[in-house]
Amino acid sequence: MWNIIASHLPSWEVLFQALIVVAVPYLLSRMMSKTQYADHPPSKEESMEVTSQRDFTGKLNHDLEQVKNEFGQQADINIRSFCLGHSTQQAALLFVNGISDRELIDQHILKSLMCDLAYGDNHQAENVTYPITKQYLKDHVLAVGVIKEVDRVADVKTELLRGHAALMLDNSTSKVIILGTRKEITRSAGEPSSEILVRGPRMGFNESICDNTTLLRQHGEKADLTIVQIRVGERVEKELAIAYIKDVADEDLVQEVRNRIENITLDDIQDTGYIEQLIEDNFLSPFPQIQSTERLDRVVSALMEGRVAILLDGTPFVLTVPTTFNMLLQSPEDYYERWIPGTLVRILRYFAAFVSTFGPSLYISFISFHQGLIPTKLALSIADTRSGVPFPSLIEVLIMEVALEILREAGLRLPKPIGQTIGIVGGLVIGEAAVQAGIVSPLMVIVVAVTAISSFAIPQYNAGIALRILRFIAMFFAAIFGLYGVVLFFLLLCSHMAKLNSFGVPYISPAVPYRLQDWKDFIVRAPLKLMKRRPKMMKTNNPIRKE
Amino acid sequence: MKFNNQESLTTQQTVMIITNFILGIGILTLPRAAAEKVKTPDIWLSIIIGGLIAMLAGVVIVKLSQQFPKKTFYEYSQDILGKWLGCLLNLIVVGYFVAMSSVMLRAMAEVNILFLLEGTPRWAMIIAFMWVGFYLVIGGLSAITRLFQLIFPITVIIFFMIAGMSLKVFDINHLRPVLGLGLGPVLKGVQSTALSFGGFEIMLFLVAFMRDPKKANKAVLFGIGIPVIIYVTTALMVIGALSVDGVISLTWPTITLIKSIEFPGIFFERYESLLLVIWMMEIFTTFVITHYTAAMGFAQSFKKELRPFLYFLMPVIYIVALLPVDINELFALSNGVGNAGLVLFVFLPIVLLGIAKLRGGRT
Numbered sequence: 001m002w003n004i005i006a007s008h009l010p011s012w013e014v015l016f017q018a019l020i021v022v023a024v025p026y027l028l029s030r031m032m033s034k035t036q037y038a039d040h041p042p043s044k045e046e047s048m049e050v051t052s053q054r055d056f057t058g059k060l061n062h063d064l065e066q067v068k069n070e071f072g073q074q075a076d077i078n079i080r081s082f083c084l085g086h087s088t089q090q091a092a093l094l095f096v097n098g099i100s101d102r103e104l105i106d107q108h109i110l111k112s113l114m115c116d117l118a119y120g121d122n123h124q125a126e127n128v129t130y131p132i133t134k135q136y137l138k139d140h141v142l143a144v145g146v147i148k149e150v151d152r153v154a155d156v157k158t159e160l161l162r163g164h165a166a167l168m169l170d171n172s173t174s175k176v177i178i179l180g181t182r183k184e185i186t187r188s189a190g191e192p193s194s195e196i197l198v199r200g201p202r203m204g205f206n207e208s209i210c211d212n213t214t215l216l217r218q219h220g221e222k223a224d225l226t227i228v229q230i231r232v233g234e235r236v237e238k239e240l241a242i243a244y245i246k247d248v249a250d251e252d253l254v255q256e257v258r259n260r261i262e263n264i265t266l267d268d269i270q271d272t273g274y275i276e277q278l279i280e281d282n283f284l285s286p287f288p289q290i291q292s293t294e295r296l297d298r299v300v301s302a303l304m305e306g307r308v309a310i311l312l313d314g315t316p317f318v319l320t321v322p323t324t325f326n327m328l329l330q331s332p333e334d335y336y337e338r339w340i341p342g343t344l345v346r347i348l349r350y351f352a353a354f355v356s357t358f359g360p361s362l363y364i365s366f367i368s369f370h371q372g373l374i375p376t377k378l379a380l381s382i383a384d385t386r387s388g389v390p391f392p393s394l395i396e397v398l399i400m401e402v403a404l405e406i407l408r409e410a411g412l413r414l415p416k417p418i419g420q421t422i423g424i425v426g427g428l429v430i431g432e433a434a435v436q437a438g439i440v441s442p443l444m445v446i447v448v449a450v451t452a453i454s455s456f457a458i459p460q461y462n463a464g465i466a467l468r469i470l471r472f473i474a475m476f477f478a479a480i481f482g483l484y485g486v487v488l489f490f491l492l493l494c495s496h497m498a499k500l501n502s503f504g505v506p507y508i509s510p511a512v513p514y515r516l517q518d519w520k521d522f523i524v525r526a527p528l529k530l531m532k533r534r535p536k537m538m539k540t541n542n543p544i545r546k547e
Numbered sequence: 548m549k550f551n552n553q554e555s556l557t558t559q560q561t562v563m564i565i566t567n568f569i570l571g572i573g574i575l576t577l578p579r580a581a582a583e584k585v586k587t588p589d590i591w592l593s594i595i596i597g598g599l600i601a602m603l604a605g606v607v608i609v610k611l612s613q614q615f616p617k618k619t620f621y622e623y624s625q626d627i628l629g630k631w632l633g634c635l636l637n638l639i640v641v642g643y644f645v646a647m648s649s650v651m652l653r654a655m656a657e658v659n660i661l662f663l664l665e666g667t668p669r670w671a672m673i674i675a676f677m678w679v680g681f682y683l684v685i686g687g688l689s690a691i692t693r694l695f696q697l698i699f700p701i702t703v704i705i706f707f708m709i710a711g712m713s714l715k716v717f718d719i720n721h722l723r724p725v726l727g728l729g730l731g732p733v734l735k736g737v738q739s740t741a742l743s744f745g746g747f748e749i750m751l752f753l754v755a756f757m758r759d760p761k762k763a764n765k766a767v768l769f770g771i772g773i774p775v776i777i778y779v780t781t782a783l784m785v786i787g788a789l790s791v792d793g794v795i796s797l798t799w800p801t802i803t804l805i806k807s808i809e810f811p812g813i814f815f816e817r818y819e820s821l822l823l824v825i826w827m828m829e830i831f832t833t834f835v836i837t838h839y840t841a842a843m844g845f846a847q848s849f850k851k852e853l854r855p856f857l858y859f860l861m862p863v864i865y866i867v868a869l870l871p872v873d874i875n876e877l878f879a880l881s882n883g884v885g886n887a888g889l890v891l892f893v894f895l896p897i898v899l900l901g902i903a904k905l906r907g908g909r910t
Binding site: 007008010013014015017018019020021022024025026029369370372373480481482483484485487488491492494495496497498499506508511512513514 | 557559560659663664667670671672674675676677678679681682683685686690691692693694696697698817819820823824827828831858859861862863865866869870872
């Protein structure tokens with residue numbers, strides 16, 4: 001009896017391994033305990049409002065001095081002093097060279113202040129009382145669409161730097177009139193080169209938030225489109241807009257988006273990419289959890305599904321949240337073409353995603369571990385071609401994969417004609433030469449090529465990158481454990497995706513949880529006649545798309 | 548928007564958990580285990596009867612759990628039996644889940660060494676598997692449920708594909724005569740087939756998390772029904788291809804069967820790798836849920852956080868998994884666990900339900 005128990009007592013080795021079992025994940029999780037999106041404390045108190053203090057006195061010389069002091073030695077501030085109409089009342093128009101619309105200032109503002117005012121004097125002298133008040137100017141003279149009044153030097157400065165002009169009057173109230181003369185350098189809304197479709201609208205966003213919201217408005221005029229403006233950036237303030245459709249989008253979702261954006265405290269936000277990284281749920285995940293797109297139609301259809309769009313001034317990329325993995329494999333074209341090709345193309349994309357992630361790892365596991373599982377003839381011919389290869393399959397795959405990634409990275413930044421040359425040189429010459437030299441086997445080149453092509457078939461560039469990263473991890477799993485390693489990696493990947501949320505929506509929806517309603521727009525793109533409801537996973541207020 | 552982790556389970560999610568829990572080693576060993584006892588081709592009948600018994604037990608468990616809304620077994624056992632006895636029972640149940648989870652791990656390692664990775668040390672395989680499982684488990688029940696739902700369709704599709712392939716070597720004569728020796732042998736096999744349905748006991752805990760606990764009965768029936776179909780299919784195809792005598796002599800008859808199917812011309816020549824892949828996924832689900840449930844037992848008995856116990860159980864499960872010296876001891880342990888489960892979750896719930904009714908009637 002005692003002997004039986006003794007023979008079963010775990011050895012020191014086992015105990016040590018047991019220790020490792022618990023220690024490694026414990027340490028890892030300690031290190032990563034801060035990865036989850038922590039709900040920040042409610043945004044800090046608004047910076048103290050200085051309301052009572054007035055910087056301006058209504059005396060022109062004093063006020064100008066104030067502004068000059070504020071600007072210091074900067075040369076590009078332009079101060080144009082003049083007299084209103086025929087009177088001797090002094091006035092000054094301030095603007096920053098270059099970013100203000102000179103034509104508007106010269107033709108409309110200065111002209112109306114100097115000439116038209118004088119002309120009006122003769123006819124309606126009884127209406128004009130000197131000194132001329134700001135109210136009179138605003139009511140009768142200034143033919144400018146956007147006007148506001150500010151009374152602090154700092155505000156004047158920001159407005160001037162944004163391209164607006166400031167008008168100051170002598171002998172007047174302590175406020176300064178700001179005239180909307182901002183000049184925007186934009187380009188036309190062409191088709192974005194990163195997301196090209198064969199069929200569908202050729203409209204893309206550009207760098208101006210004004211144009212972008214206009215585009216959205218034009219396409220959603222009847223749809224109760226709500227656009228909320230927020231200013232982000234501590235040092236360089238930028239316009240940011242949250243767009244959603246009021247009676248469709250979930251209010252909690254909108255609020256959550258707002259909260260997360262308001263919690264951003266970065267001094268300069270260059271691109272929506274910054275916002276994406278600052279508001280995503282899990283920054284350790286390889287997957288993009290927020291979709292970014294330049295295409296107008298993509299954003300509009302996202303809004304119609306009850307999602308929320310985030311636009312930033314200065315970038316054509318618009319974010320849409322929540323995002324699921326499925327969305328990254330969809331293309332707007334799926335809906336423009338008839339449903340049968342749409343469905344087939346989608347199935348193809350899922351297959352491509354699988355191949356681009358698991359292709360090389362399956363190759364490694366079959367070549368290095370389970371030769372018995374491939375047909376004998378094939379195994380023999382593989383062995384034949386591999387006989388001269390001096391490396392284990394992992395090294396072989398790594399050589400080709402890394403070379404290919406470098407090639408891709410190099411081709412990305414080159415002008416188009418050279419990029420193609422690089423492709424030919426790299427792909428054909430190096431591949432062929434590597435086989436000839438006996439570094440890699442021909443089958444390997446095929447596997448790598450198919451994998452690469454598959455990863456191009458994924459419509460969203462950043463989703464493709466995610467799968468490329470995962471491919472390398474999968475290769476190492478396969479090199480250690482063979483097919484078992486691939487299965488483990490698949491389970492790990494599934495576990496990760498099962499845990500991942502994007503703004504409260506499971507990342508793997510609509511696959512899971514099962515909602516037959518949402519599966520009409522999953523791997524199969526059902527005929528439009530059947531797609532009567534908005535996706536349930538978005539918890540929309542208004543589930544019916546059409547009767 | 549609620550950004551909390553714990554969502555309540557829908558009925559169909561509950562079904563998924565039960566099904567994935569039950570499907571485990573059974574796919575590979577059930578035909579042999581049953582054939583050893585029954586010795587006639589009527590194994591599939593034993594499986595159906597075993598499934599019916601499991602359903603009955605499942606319904607009893609649901610009835611019991613419904614007496615205590617929003618409480619798991621670990622919580623209401625103390626209500627029924629008093630603090631100390633309840634605690635003791637909880638520990639036994641935790642022990643059951645730990646042992647079950649260890650058996651899964653070890654079986655996985657053994658099959659892998661036999662069929663896929665000959666030279667690889669056991670500890671490496673088991674540790675890697677446990678880490679992946681742990682990564683999922685710390686995501687909580689909702690992550691576990693989502694993974695189960697994700698894996699289940701893959702499993703079912705591949706399984707029936709393989710089953711379809713085995714039609715090539717299927718011989719209906721191996722299944723005849725039906726009830727040639729009467730019902731006696733069939734009933735003898737029921738005990739070992741019933742063991743394969745271990746897993747429905749998860750309802751002791753799931754009812755508390757269900758959005759609609761009234762539908763728990765439906766969930767348990769479907770949750771056991773799906774494995775019954777899969778097990779019966781397995782038994783039919785294995786016996787149909789290898790005959791009863793052939794099956795008894797094999798350790799892993801299902802794999803042997805798949806190995807014997809050849810479809811030249813398609814990319815693979817042999818398909819046991821596919822079967823092993825889905826089987827490992829099913830083992831993974833069973834391992835994960837047992838690990839989670841065991842840790843939950845500690846956490847709820849002592850009213851503490853869950854996470855420390857998840858850590859604590861990892862080395863325990865690992866050591867228990869390496870206790871059996873060889874595969875026969877593993878099967879012995881597996882049988883022991885199954886029998887313990889039979890007592891714990893078939894007979895005990897009836898007793899507990901009786902006590903609860905009596906007490907409930909009194910107050």
